[in-house]
């Protein structure tokens with residue numbers, strides 16, 4: 001394997017997404033190939049970028065046929081980092097520095113990361129995340145689904161993947177499971193058992209989530225949908241600080257209790273500078289099988305009122321359908337099992353609307 005091939009491959013990846021005008025080849029200090037193991041020493045332009053550089057390097061180098069294993073090592077960044085201080089024009093008040101304390105990184109190969117959040121638990125967030133991902137895939141996009149709900153991962157059940165364990169490839173990247181045409185990775189594939197106590201699911205996994213994102217073999221994706229835990233807790237904050245996302249969608253039901261909590265979720269996303277792309281109203285109405293009428297069990301118009309007060313777009317409304325719960329428990333999401341149902345059509349329409357919103361923002 002010629003060193004030139006390695007350099008050429010590394011030239012293809014840049015650090016422009018973190019505001020650094022360099023390609024990976026420019027960071028190389030040393031290259032060694034011993035057997036099939038490629039060892040590269042790189043100098044990060046600044047500290048904290050090591051994980052990103054490693055993920056990007058492995059992404060391109062794993063394409064080279066002769067490379068079986070890549071070991072990326074880092075030398076210390078040279079020179080002292082001098083923080084750039086901007087002097088305000090004279091006479092103007094000096095504002096406190098607005099620089100964030102963290103670097104949001106783009107997941108290599110993934111165009112759009114969309115978090116699905118909610119204020120309250122049980123409003124159908126996981127159901128929406130799963131079916132939205134499948135609906136986007138039906139529209140022809142390449143899609144991944146990351147179940148980041150450390151407290152109650154439900155993607156294994158929703159996809160009939162309970163008991164599956166995560167595997168890693170020769171580059172130590174996690175390999176998502178392909179099901180129904182999308183790439184699925186759940187924190188549930190990593191827990192020792194379903195009964196793993198909450199205490200072990202907390203801080204340890206929280207930190208791990210960011211790693212999962214960056215050390216997973218997602219390949220090229222148009223959309224990566226993330227099912228977040230309910231509420232406004234540490235997972236949301238950790239992700240917001242570390243990951244470059246396109247935005248979040250929030251799921252609510254028309255009940256007052258759910259609406260009160262989704263307000264908090266919207267405020268939280270806005271506080272951490274994650275754009276809220278829209279609201280999805282779940283369990284909006286029930287279509288009575290005998291008279292085909294829509295019954296607004298939890299009331300009508302409340303979500304629209306909330307959306308307009310918060311200047312948010314409603315991406316769509318999903319009816320209540322007992323089939324949703326039944327099929328979910330069997331690991332057959334409704335978009336796949338009943339593609340012609342009202343619920344499945346609602347998801348397809350929401351996926352189209354979301355893609356349009358994302359497109360308009362880009």
Ligand SMILES: Nc1ncnc2c1ncn2[C@@H]1O[C@H](COP(=O)(O)OP(=O)(O)OP(=O)(O)O)[C@@H](O)[C@H]1O
Pocket residue numbers: 118120121122123124125126127128149152154229230282283318319320321322323324325326328343
């Ligand atoms: N539109 C719907 N019609 C009927 N049942 C639904 C609908 N949406 C969700 N459900 C059911 O409601 C329950 C809760 O849904 P889900 O697990 O998706 O909510 P969640 O917000 O992710 O909950 P958690 O907070 O526990 O993560 C499930 O049994 C699911 O099948």
Ligand SMILES: [Mg+2]
Pocket residue numbers: 125126127149152154
């Ligand atoms: Mg859930």
